[in-house]
Amino acid sequence: MNKMLTSVIALGAGMAAYNYASNNNMMSGRKMRKLGKKMTRALF
Template sequence: MNRVLTSAIVFGAGMAVYNLAQKNNLMSGRQRKKIQKRITKALF
């Protein structure tokens, strides 16, 4: 239960940062894909 809650919080924070970075174009497409992979790996 605790693990699910933690991963949900981490996922939410990750998505917020990801959306911000996308709006500001802070990272290239390659970096974005790398981070997406890392987030999914962290979750599953």
């Protein structure tokens, strides 16, 4: 239960950072997609 809660919080923070970065165009789309894949793999 606790581990799931932690991963949900991490996912929320990750999505916020992802949206922030994409809005500011800090990273290229290709890099963002790779990062997203890594995050989902780490969680599931």
